[in-house]
Amino acid sequence: MFGFLNKKKQVDEIPKRLVFKSNEAAFQYACKFLSTSLLNESPVLAIVLAVRDNVDCCLKISNPEDFTIPNESPEEIIEKGHFQNICLMAKPMEHIPKLKKGDFVMFVAPSELIAMGKGTMFGVIVAQVQPIYDVEKSGWLGF
Numbered sequence: 001m002f003g004f005l006n007k008k009k010q011v012d013e014i015p016k017r018l019v020f021k022s023n024e025a026a027f028q029y030a031c032k033f034l035s036t037s038l039l040n041e042s043p044v045l046a047i048v049l050a051v052r053d054n055v056d057c058c059l060k061i062s063n064p065e066d067f068t069i070p071n072e073s074p075e076e077i078i079e080k081g082h083f084q085n086i087c088l089m090a091k092p093m094e095h096i097p098k099l100k101k102g103d104f105v106m107f108v109a110p111s112e113l114i115a116m117g118k119g120t121m122f123g124v125i126v127a128q129v130q131p132i133y134d135v136e137k138s139g140w141l142g143f
Contacts, residue, residue, distance in 0.1 A: 017141075018133040023047060023104040024069055026131035026140075027060075031067030038119040043106035043126050045140065046087065048099050050074050057099055059087040059107055061120055085120060092125040097143070104129050106140070 020026035030036065030045040038044060038061075046059040047069055058074040063085045070077060070086075077083050090107060092099060099105065106127040109119040129140035 014135060016134070016136055018135060020131035020133075023102055023131050026104060026133070027062060027069065028067045029133070030062045031064055034062070036062040036064060038109050038114050041108075041111060041114075043108050045129075046090070046105050046107040046125075048101055048103040048105060049077075049086070050101055051099055054098065055091065057087075057090045057092065057105075057125060059090050059105065059123075059125075061085045061087055061107060083120075087120045087123050089121070090123045090125050096125055096128055099125070099128065104131055104140070 018029070020029065024047070027045065027047045034045070036044050045062040048057050049060055049070060050058040050073060052058070052074075058077075060069055066085060070082070072080070074088055077086055078088070087107065087109075105125045106129055107123050108126050109123040113119050113121055127142050129142050132141040133139070134141055
């Protein structure tokens with residue numbers, strides 16, 4: 001009779017996608033809330049710090065201990081000795097478009113290096129992604 005007296009159904013809406021304002025914001029979210037372990041043998045998120053010779057990239061790999069993004073050059077990072085979770089040589093796969101500083105990528109390290117605890121020394125960039133996380137698929141959207 002009186003519709004306003006009926007309780008409204010509350011719908012717990014979980015967003016289907018998380019859209020971040022920047023690659024940096026998405027990177028920090030990944031470090032805090034997503035799996036960043038190279039031991040899972042699945043790609044982890046990284047952000048490009050520098051590109052050398054239009055091929056080799058220096059990356060900051062997502063990790064829960066340190067989600068800052070250094071502004072220093074790779075040489076300065078090496079000189080200071082602050083290269084934990086930094087991959088100094090990552091090669092993009094053929095299908096990856098030309099990368100630049102600040103791009104958001106998925107990184108894989110060779111299992112042999114991971115087994116030796118050196119998973120950040122060298123790796124492969126398998127995808128460039130957008131700062132959009134698909135909650136239903138548990139993954140970042142590619143280009």
